[in-house]
Amino acid sequence: MTQTATKISNYEADYQAIREQRAASNPAWLTQLGDQAWTRFTELGFPTARRGNERWKYTNVAPIANASFGLSSDLVAGSDHESELRRAAPWDDEWINLVFLDGRFSKVLSNLNASDSGNGRILVNNLAEAINSGAANLEQLLAKHVKFQEDGFAALNTAFLGDGAFVQVPDGSVLQSPVNLIYLTSTSNQPTVCYPRTLVAVGKGAQATVIESYVGIKSGALNPEYFTNAVTEISLAEGAILDHYRVVSEAKQAFHVGTSRISQGHDSVFSSASFAIGATLARNDFEVLLDGPGASCNLNGLYLTADAQHMDNLISIDHAQPHTSSQLNYKGILDGKSRAVFGGQVLVRKDAQKVSAHQSDKNLLLSSQAEVDSKPSLLIYADDVQCGHGATAGHVDKDSLFYLRSRGLDADTASRMLVHAFAREVIETVKVEPLKQFLDELFLEAIPETGLKLGGAA
Amino acid sequence: MTSKNTPLLEIRGLCVSADDLEILKGVDFTVNTGEVHAIMGPNGSGKSTLVSVLAGKPEYTVTAGTVRYQGQNLLSLEPEMRARMGVFLAFQYPLELPGVRAWQFLKAAVDALRQHRGEEDMSARDFDRMLREKVKLVDIDPDLVKRAVNEGFSGGEKKRNEILQMAIMEPKLALLDETDSGLDIDALRIVSEGVNRLKNPANATVLVTHYQRILDYIAPDHVHVLLDGRIVQSGGPSLAMELEAKGYEWIREAVEASG
Ligand SMILES: Nc1ncnc2c1ncn2[C@@H]1O[C@H](COP(=O)(O)OP(=O)(O)O)[C@@H](O)[C@H]1O
Ligand SMILES: [Mg+2]
DSSP: OHHHHHHHHHHHHHHHHHHHHHHTTSOHHHHHHHHHHHHHHHHHOSOOGGGTOGGGTTOOOHHHHHSOOEEOOOOOOGGGGHHHHHHHSOOOTTSEEEEEETTEEOTTTOBOOHHHHTTSSSEEEEHHHHHHTTOTTHHHHTTSSOOTTSOHHHHHHHHTOOOOEEEEEOTTOBOOSOEEEEEEEOOOSSOEEEOOEEEEEEOTTOEEEEEEEEEEOOOOTTOOOEEEEEEEEEEEOTTOEEEEEEEEEOOTTEEEEEEEEEEEOTTOEEEEEEEEEOOSEEEEEEEEEEOSTTOEEEEEEEEEEOTTOEEEEEEEEEEOSTTOEEEEEEEEEEOTTOEEEEEEEEEEOTTOOSEEEEEEEEEEESSTTOEEEEEEEEEEOOSSEEEEEEEEEEOBOHHHHHHHHTTTOOHHHHHHHHHHHHHHHHHTTOOSHHHHHHHHHHHHHHSOSSOOOBOSOO | OTTTTOEEEEEEEEEEEETTEEEEEEEEEEEETTOEEEEEOOTTSSHHHHHHHHHTOTTOEEEEEEEEETTEEGGGSOHHHHHHTTEEEEOSSOOOEEEEEHHHHHHHHHHHHHHHTTOOOOOHHHHHHHHHHHHHHHTOOGGGGGSEETTTOOHHHHHHHHHHHHHHHOOSEEEEESTTTTOOHHHHHHHHHHHHHHOOTTOEEEEEESSSGGGGTSOOSEEEEEETTEEEEEEOHHHHHHHHHHOHHHHHHHHHHHO
16 A cells, blocks of 8 residues: 555656646636546555456556656657658548647647638547637536546546547538547657547537547667556437547557547447557456447457557446447457456346347467456346357467468468458458558558467367 | 379378378379379268378378378478479368458469469469459359458359369369369359369379269269278279269178178
């Protein structure tokens, strides 16, 4: 406990400094929100498995709690990172691109495609500016779906809330260009932390595509650790349609904790695909609340881990209303001594009849030392429901491998082709072509060249 | 016809087991260039095992015997090396490979062969042109090569796809494992025509079949009957006719009577 207390004091100095800095310009409600969240964080600290906390049973966050992460103080010129950015993150000039460098909006690196953002209807902005310009509805939207009272990471993010993305699509509007939000962490001399915050509100019958990318600069092996503590809140009003992509492609020395909360109204459709690669420790805490009859969500995911990486997906779907449906399809590729945790929880509430919920988590193990803990669970309190779940873990299928080899492909090329094919099922769900290309290359590059463990059922 | 009677494949006393089960119990035969051999036999006699071992399927253990291919010890080679040297197996049950794009797979196969011969990879355009021709040869839907390998293909489409692969790889030794099974008469004709067109004096075909039917289209020079892991009788095309007429029981009884 004492250790946790000292470590919290690391954040305290940063918190006080930032509070002071912003006190004059921030509206009172925001300062108050920050204070509440900070207080809550000091009470909660970082989660530990020891407290019998089911949500953190298989993931040890001590490496985060014990490190001394501070806000980045370097004033890096954004333009220095342009080429790196193009390589590391998905990009298309036609999109609305917002880039955040070490937690702060970078105008130089961004490309706010004027056709969509400037017409005064659809609002795509950075949060700092929205706060400064006194955006009226911010108070109603922020920290509405994220319950920072229950979660140390969310509390910490909320305490430091200062910048991020704000995407608001008014009722009936269709946002043609994808909104691409890139949170880039640059190199630094000290262990740094940033607190990306994304707020998306899709109005009644409105449509949009939002891409969130979390990337780290991968050059230089001696860079210190860094920590990305991200919070995303998304709401879909009645009949809204949102395609959502989450790309975590952090550097090797990164810790990434992402907390996403999605709330769906009547007949809204939420399609999401999460991709994760790279970090030492990554957590994807993703929760969808189906809060109106007819709401449906389709959640896809793909993660690839190597070495001693740890990937934790905790996906929860709350069928709070009847006639709601959910489809969950996650896939993992594990190499080295890496470990993946998959917790998929579907809750069907008492009066939520005519619900369908299906979830699957399939893992491909490329080494005999990789490990997966897959725990899909269904909590069903209604009786007229259609639910199913399944989890598998296996090696590259030996018969498929022989088929390819019998056509002249060497064992390594053939196994890579099969691993790539496994990944492709999820990548194919991406509807934005340049993003699909980007992801296909990203994953193909990450598939080990040689020494894949073979045999057994895939 | 100068290349006729050059031994391409020489199998001597081949014994094979899998999971401690003895499947092949001493198989001998020789295939010369320019020849077509038919291997017939009831289900479970070891036909697939025989051709799979020749292609290098890892789960089988050779406990005795030798196999020479072009004078080389075939059994010491990895499956991909055998393929590059011209051994091709058309699978009895071709696998579906979801996510593996047929086009990419076929291109990789062609490039593997070319690299083995010390040639450069084929350009995508040349490959496309070649592929289009071969697709015509086996009369399959050209869209199939844009999809994942065999995924959602009908049984007949899968078999034709094997012949397409064979047409692309132009093997020296084609091992066709019941390619005729499950084909309707039109498909059977197309597949047979494909095989016949690929035949030349420098290569050879081993045709595993359960029925005499395909032999009306692809005329064998030699017919071997495999029974319980042994070749119990070899002969000319008339042996296939006799088998068709009298059934496998006839040969089983004949073997038992003489043994
Ligand atoms: N990989 C294997 N493991 C165990 N038994 C096998 C394997 N392959 C074939 N067998 C057995 O060997 C025998 C011959 O099988 P197979 O070669 O498929 O015969 P055919 O093709 O003539 O029908 C059968 O009894 C079959 O069950
Ligand atoms: Mg067979």
